Structures are given as structure tokens and as C-alpha cells.
Amino acid sequence: MIVRNLKDANASARRIVSPDGNWESTRLLLKDDGMGFSFHITTIYKDADFHLHYKKHLESVYCISGRGEVETLSDGVKYPIEPGTIYILDKNDDHMLRAFEEMQMACVFNPPLNGKEVHHEDGSYSLEAEAVVDE
Template sequence: MIVRTLAELSQTPNHVVTDEWRSTRLVVKSDGVGYSVHHTVVPEGSTVHCHYKHHYETNYCIAGEGEVLHVDSGETFPVTVGTVYALDQHDQHVLKATKGDLHLVCVFNPPIQGDETHNADGGYDLG
């Protein structure tokens, strides 16, 4: 059984901070379960461009408000507490935190190592 807390991971390589977001990777590739789970925070007013060409991602909002733009279709969807959105086609998207810090529980398949930041495309390389 794997049991971890945000607090204990906050001083490890699994807590990644960038100018646009911070993410604590709670379950990672080395755990061997086939996916990774992250708690990601996008500060109010921040915008994050993402394009996970090698990963599927599902996000569940647990705090704050924002919006996600599906780049190919031009559609924008509200993201509020209780909203889930899944990038089932490696969708290029732009996430913006509009009211309060946006807190998301994110699941990636395949899992990431845990210390990555986005590459030039706004995604992660296969590790």
C-alpha cells in the first residue's frame, strides 16, 4: 500500500514549481501502478498551454474556478469544483485560473517519473 501526504512530498523532487503552476506528484512511475496522480495548483490569473502528445490526462477540479480552451475546436469550457475533463485525444488545450487558485487532481497514463516540467510543446517526454 502506498500512503503519502502533500506535506511530506513538498520538499522532494516530486514537488515541481514553475512560473505558471505547481504540482505535487503523489503516485509516480516507479510505484508501478501504471498511472501517476498529481495535485496541481494553477494560481489565479495564470494560463498554462498544454499538449500531452504521449500521455492521456484526466483532471478533476477540487477548488477554485477556471476555464479550459480546446485549441482545435476553439471551444471553452468552465472548470469549477466537481468538474472533470479528460484529454482522450491528446488534445492541445489552454487552462486558465480565473477565480482563486485552481486546484486539480490529475491522473496521467502512462505515468510520469515525478520531477518533470513541460517540454517546448507543453507536454512531457516519455520517460
């Protein structure tokens, strides 16, 4: 059994802050845990507006708090995000994410992240990034 506490993880190497200043993510479950997916609590900062395109990962995102929108770039459709909303990037969807308020999100990635991923210029993650080492 694996048991972790968000408060403890926030004070460890599991908390990653984006270099662009749009988000921070605490990676509670990672590839090395052997579950076949990773699970993160991610905060999207207010007024963030950025491009994401996970070409090698599928992601499900559940909004815990805050408000914003996700826009699919293939068709320009905008979907409101509010507490209780889930959006699922089941086709490696190229999209924009906008936070009208600070948003807290629960995110699941398949394949799982290693832990140190931050977005490339094209909005994607590397498939084999550096792993987080627990202290």
C-alpha cells in the first residue's frame, strides 16, 4: 500500500513549479510507483492562458476549485471549467487552458509521469523525463 499526504508532498521534490509561472503541480503518484498512471494535484494560477498538447500522454482533469475554460484548437470550441467539471484529453487534444480564477485540479496521466516534467515549447511533456527522488 502507498500512502502519501498532500501537505507533506508539497514540501518535497514532488512539488514542481512551472518555469513560465502558469502552474504548480504536486505529483502524488508517479511511474516508479508501478500503478500504470500518475496522479497530481495541480494549481493553475489566476489569469494563466497557455497552450498544451500532450502528444505522448492521455490526461483526465477534474476541477476541485476555481473557474476557467479549455479550448480545443482543432475546432475552437470553448468549454467552461468550474468545480465538479472533468475534461478528458482522450485524443491527445491540442488545447488552450485559461484560468479566470486560481484553479485546483486533480490530474491523471497515462502513461505515468516520472515527476520532473515541465512543458516543452509545443505544450507537450517528454515521455522519459527525470524522476523525482523522495528524500
